[in-house]
Amino acid sequence: MEEAVTPAQAAHAEHTVDSIVVRFAGDSGDGMQLTGANFTDDTALFGNDLSTFPDFPAEIRAPAGSTFGVSAFQIYFGSDDITTSGDAIDVLVAMNPAALVTNLGEVVPGGLIIVDTGAFNEKNLNKAKYDVSPLEDGSLDAYRVLEIDIQSQVIAAVEPYNLGHKNSLRCKNMWTLGLVLWLFGRDKQATVENLQKKFASKPDVAGANIAALNAGHAYGETAELPSGIEVYKVPRAKMTPGLYRDINGTTGLAWGLLAGGQLADIDLLFASYPITPASSLLHTLAARKEFDVTTFQAEDEIAAVCAAVGASFAGSLGITSSAGPGIALKMEAISLAVSAELPLVVINTQRGGPSTGLPTKTEQSDLLQAVYGRHGDTPLPVLAASTPADCFDVAIEAVRIATRYMTPVMLLSDGYIANASEPWMIPDMAGYAPFPVTFCTEQEGFSPSNRDPETLARVWAKPGTLGLEHRVGGIEKSYSTGNISYDPDNHQKMTDTRKAKVDGISRDIPEQQVALGNATGKLAVVGWGSTFGAIHQGVKRCRQEGLDVSHIHIRYLSPFPANLQALLCGFDKVLVPEMNTGQLVKILRSEFLIDAVPLNKVSGQPFKIREIINAVKAEMAGS
Amino acid sequence: MNQAVDKLTIDDFTSDQEVRWCPGCGDYAILKTIQKLMPELGKTRESQVFVSGIGCSSRFPYYMNTYGFHTIHGRAPSIATGVKLANPELDVWVITGDGDALSIGGNHTMHALRRNVDLTILLFNNEIYGLTKGQYSPTSKVGTRSPSTPEGSVDRPLSPCAIALGAGAPFVARSIDTEMKHLSAVITEAHTHQGASFVEILQNCPIYNDGIFEQVKDKKIAPDFRLEVEHGKPLLFGKDKNRGIRLNLEKLALEVVTLGEGAELADVLVHDQTNLAQAQLIAAMQSPDFPTAVGILYHKPVSAYVADLSDQRLKLREKRGAGDLGKLLRTGHTWQVK
Numbered sequence: 004m005e006e007a008v009t010p011a012q013a014a015h016a017e018h019t020v021d022s023i024v025v026r027f028a029g030d031s032g033d034g035m036q037l038t039g040a041n042f043t044d045d046t047a048l049f050g051n052d053l054s055t056f057p058d059f060p061a062e063i064r065a066p067a068g069s070t071f072g073v074s075a076f077q078i079y080f081g082s083d084d085i086t087t088s089g090d091a092i093d094v095l096v097a098m099n100p101a102a103l104v105t106n107l108g109e110v111v112p113g114g115l116i117i118v119d120t121g122a123f124n125e126k127n128l129n130k131a132k133y134d135v136s137p138l139e140d141g142s143l144d145a146y147r148v149l150e151i152d153i154q155s156q157v158i159a160a161v162e163p164y165n166l167g168h169k170n171s172l173r174c175k176n177m178w179t180l181g182l183v184l185w186l187f188g189r190d191k192q193a194t195v196e197n198l199q200k201k202f203a204s205k206p207d208v209a210g211a212n213i214a215a216l217n218a219g220h221a222y223g224e225t226a227e228l229p230s231g232i233e234v235y236k237v238p239r240a241k242m243t244p245g246l247y248r249d250i251n252g253t254t255g256l257a258w259g260l261l262a263g264g265q266l267a268d269i270d271l272l273f274a275s276y277p278i279t280p281a282s283s284l285l286h287t288l289a290a291r292k293e294f295d296v297t298t299f300q301a302e303d304e305i306a307a308v309c310a311a312v313g314a315s316f317a318g319s320l321g322i323t324s325s326a327g328p329g330i331a332l333k334m335e336a337i338s339l340a341v342s343a344e345l346p347l348v349v350i351n352t353q354r355g356g357p358s359t360g361l362p363t364k365t366e367q368s369d370l371l372q373a374v375y376g377r378h379g380d381t382p383l384p385v386l387a388a389s390t391p392a393d394c395f396d397v398a399i400e401a402v403r404i405a406t407r408y409m410t411p412v413m414l415l416s417d418g419y420i421a422n423a424s425e426p427w428m429i430p431d432m433a434g435y436a437p438f439p440v441t442f443c444t445e446q447e448g449f450s451p452s453n454r455d456p457e458t459l460a461r462v463w464a465k466p467g468t469l470g471l472e473h474r475v476g477g478i479e480k481s482y483s484t485g486n487i488s489y490d491p492d493n494h495q496k497m498t499d500t501r502k503a504k505v506d507g508i509s510r511d512i513p514e515q516q517v518a519l520g521n522a523t524g525k526l527a528v529v530g531w532g533s534t535f536g537a538i539h540q541g542v543k544r545c546r547q548e549g550l551d552v553s554h555i556h557i558r559y560l561s562p563f564p565a566n567l568q569a570l571l572c573g574f575d576k577v578l579v580p581e582m583n584t585g586q587l588v589k590i591l592r593s594e595f596l597i598d599a600v601p602l603n604k605v606s607g608q609p610f611k612i613r614e615i616i617n618a619v620k621a622e623m624a625g626s
Numbered sequence: 627m628n629q630a631v632d633k634l635t636i637d638d639f640t641s642d643q644e645v646r647w648c649p650g651c652g653d654y655a656i657l658k659t660i661q662k663l664m665p666e667l668g669k670t671r672e673s674q675v676f677v678s679g680i681g682c683s684s685r686f687p688y689y690m691n692t693y694g695f696h697t698i699h700g701r702a703p704s705i706a707t708g709v710k711l712a713n714p715e716l717d718v719w720v721i722t723g724d725g726d727a728l729s730i731g732g733n734h735t736m737h738a739l740r741r742n743v744d745l746t747i748l749l750f751n752n753e754i755y756g757l758t759k760g761q762y763s764p765t766s767k768v769g770t771r772s773p774s775t776p777e778g779s780v781d782r783p784l785s786p787c788a789i790a791l792g793a794g795a796p797f798v799a800r801s802i803d804t805e806m807k808h809l810s811a812v813i814t815e816a817h818t819h820q821g822a823s824f825v826e827i828l829q830n831c832p833i834y835n836d837g838i839f840e841q842v843k844d845k846k847i848a849p850d851f852r853l854e855v856e857h858g859k860p861l862l863f864g865k866d867k868n869r870g871i872r873l874n875l876e877k878l879a880l881e882v883v884t885l886g887e888g889a890e891l892a893d894v895l896v897h898d899q900t901n902l903a904q905a906q907l908i909a910a911m912q913s914p915d916f917p918t919a920v921g922i923l924y925h926k927p928v929s930a931y932v933a934d935l936s937d938q939r940l941k942l943r944e945k946r947g948a949g950d951l952g953k954l955l956r957t958g959h960t961w962q963v964k
Contacts, residue, residue, distance in 0.1 A: 317713045428963075
């Protein structure tokens with residue numbers, strides 16, 4: 004809490020702020036995710052830039068009122084570019100004591116807390132381990148607290164619908180949303196339409212929810228609220244004109260894979276085994292079978308990758324997806340695809356490890372696994388997505404590289420990107436150059452070991468093709484015939500060739516750009532993956548203060564872009580923030596012999612902007 | 627593409643690779659049988675895909691002049707499933723062994739069978755690990771002495787056919803490496819069957835487990851130890867075909883009877899390959915109390931996985947039309963920024 008003036012405090016004086024962080028928190032069953040999603044729609048329609056992050060417990064239905072059952076949805080929105088879901092909370096909606104106690108630490112002093120006093124009964128206070136109600140002991144004096152008996156308000160508002168006590172209370176979240184929409188001067192029409200659509204078959208439920216929404220909104224307009232609680236104004240952001248939608252990382256990856264398949268003119272087999280937080284990718288593609296994608300829920304992680312490898316052998320593009328523990332199980336089959344030189348896309352939605360670790364929390368601790376974690380000398384390209392929208396383009400790139408180079412490609416996402424969402428300007432697919440796959444059909448001179456002289460990619464001859472019958476396998480193959488070979492010199496040559504093929508990809512990818520700042524200078528902050536937003540904002544604010552710092556974000560982690568070493572050598576210092584104990588920094592140091600400095604965080608939570616700023620300032624002060 | 631199918635010979639299905647099994651290995655006989663059978667099946671070389679795991683038997687695809695994929699230990703059924711999903715037009719064979727299919731790959735064997743993927747799975751059962759030099763396998767008899775069980779194995783073996791039936795395989799058969807005619811007939815049926823078919827082939831390993839199936843193979847004694855089942859025919863065996871299998875209804879168990887010694891032909895169970903309970907009893911029969919059953923133990927077609935999946939997709943496409951990416955990107959909430 005070091006920043007002197009928070010957006011919320013500024014609001015107190017002027018009512019207008021550049022940006023604001025709102026967090027809805029309640030029981031798993033309170034509908035906080037739905038509330039957040041609707042608020043996001045209304046905020047996007049208003050014209051703010053935004054970023055959201057749902058934070059839900061690993062338990063599906065934790066006991067009501069418990070601290071480990073708190074489900075939260077955070078949105079950061081504003082008039083400037085927003086690239087993270089926000090550091091500290093300006094407005095906290097706490098539906099019960101557990102939601103308050105688990106989130107209070109992140110609320111800025113002077114921030115607004117809206118509580119449902121109806122849920123602050125003895126039972127719930129005990130579950131949150133409060134001896135005395137925080138509403139009565141002065142412990143919230145540093146904040147502005149809006150106490151409303153939401154439960155009573157809701158029951159009165161939906162009474163005409165005769166839903167009964169329990170079902171009436173389920174409309175609590177929409178009442179609260181109505182109030183928050185008023186607080187930020189948002190139009191509630193989009194939410195009304197969403198509710199009508201969602202409950203089309205249950206008009207009573209739709210009506211009750213809309214009544215609750217309207218009642219919450221009216222409450223803000225008419226009730227005498229304590230002084231200091233007035234409507235916030237967050238001006239519209241300047242965004243490039245175009246058609247926009249919300250996108251999260253999972254949808255970005257799914258649609259990117261479909262787009263990649265079309266650009267490559269190839270059918271996809273997506274084979275997976277359920278695992279948090281990767282399963283939603285399987286669900287998203289399973290619902291899209293009108294496209295040329297077949298989804299296969301295998302009996303385990305190994306079967307999933309093997310089915311994908313089999314599909315690639317047969318002339319489709321095999322794709323498999325998991326989180327770290329599942330990727331560990333898949334590695335032997337990935338190595339087979341390296342050896343047999345077959346295309347494969349492997350998506351790792353990283354989560355907190357090791358072992359079961361923190362399944363619903365985010366981490367970047369599988370980079371070394373992706374780059375090095377196989378038996379034998381087994382190089383393969385590794386890409387990472389940096390934002391939900393970036394997932395779309397990185398998925399296309401993974402399909403391109405896998406099919407062009409006949410190689411498995413590892414694509415790293417994480418639990419944060421998978422669930423976070425941001426506005427996305429819908430791209431025009433005509434702007435993407437197709438990269439159609441060519442299957443070999445020529446019998447003359449055919450050998451399964453034939454290579455493209457430029458890419459070194461092995462020829463792809465799919466079963467069913469007349470005259471190209473051949474065998475491939477995991478045993479070392481003769482460079483010239485593809486038949487089994489135990490020859491020592493041949494193994495050296497094949498190992499060198501596989502490496503040269505993957506190394507050569509660095510000539511076929513864009514040069515590393517500087518995301519923000521100059522191409523040389525005192526300090527480069529080098530990141531990869533979902534830390535993009537926090538680094539970007541942190542570097543931006545430091546530059547506004549006049550510090551000579553640049554942000555470089557690496558999408559191609561193996562092989563690196565050809566100019567990366569020279570670029571990094573143009574800076575006096577290199578700082579590498581990562582949500583692990585220092586993995587990219589290790590690779591940069593070993594590849595380039597540069598004295599890069601790590602900045603590590605492994606709490607299951609994304610970096611905060613101020614953590615980046617503090618680290619940048621500490622580095623600059625030490626130079 | 628099919629113009630020359632009827633002119634193909636064994637040579638067309640024989641690859642140029644030197645076969646590298648131990649002299650006397652049962653795998654040679656199986657290879658020869660299948661290479662000889664292929665022209666009779668009337669399929670093109672390019673439409674056949676042999677997928678194998680790891681082990682002696684899994685070298686098999688290298689010797690077939692078709693498409694082939696020698697993969698990793700235990701995973702051939704999964705890889706074959708991917709091949710079939712990607713191109714349902716292909717005939718996909720899985721060549722595996724007792725260690726490959728029932729130990730490291732037990733899970734995949736089970737699921738390929740219960741899912742009913744249209745694969746022809748040939749399990750070469752020699753009751754030993756050959757390639758790793760002779761350790762006991764999950765089908766080795768109790769007491770098998772091996773480098774890893776110097777005092778003899780103590781864990782009980784499983785029966786491949788019983789496992790396949792338990793997993794819901796719609797086609798389960800057993801045959802013998804050197805019985806070319808019987809093996810050909812069984813494999814032909816297995817290959818014709820739409821859906822997962824499972825064939826256990828009793829195969830001799832002359833190096834590490836020599837003679838393990840001698841009772842059912844030795845022409846002199848085999849009639850007393852081998853029962854060749856045939857749909858609709860009574861379960862008779864013995865040199866004079868005077869011994870039979872009767873169902874003891876009180877015990878709900880099979881028993882061996884001798885005709886003329888308190889039993890008539892009418893008492894002998896008639897093989898019904900569509901009867902799962904009966905197939906399970908027959909599959910479990912073993913020496914010394916029973917003869918070993920060979921032939922098609924169970925065959926009852928059910929709808930196959932890949933075909934059902936294709937039907938689902940066709941229906942969906944009729945309803946939604948072919949996927950339009952531009953439309954997909956614009957589904958749900960969108961807004962225009964000016």
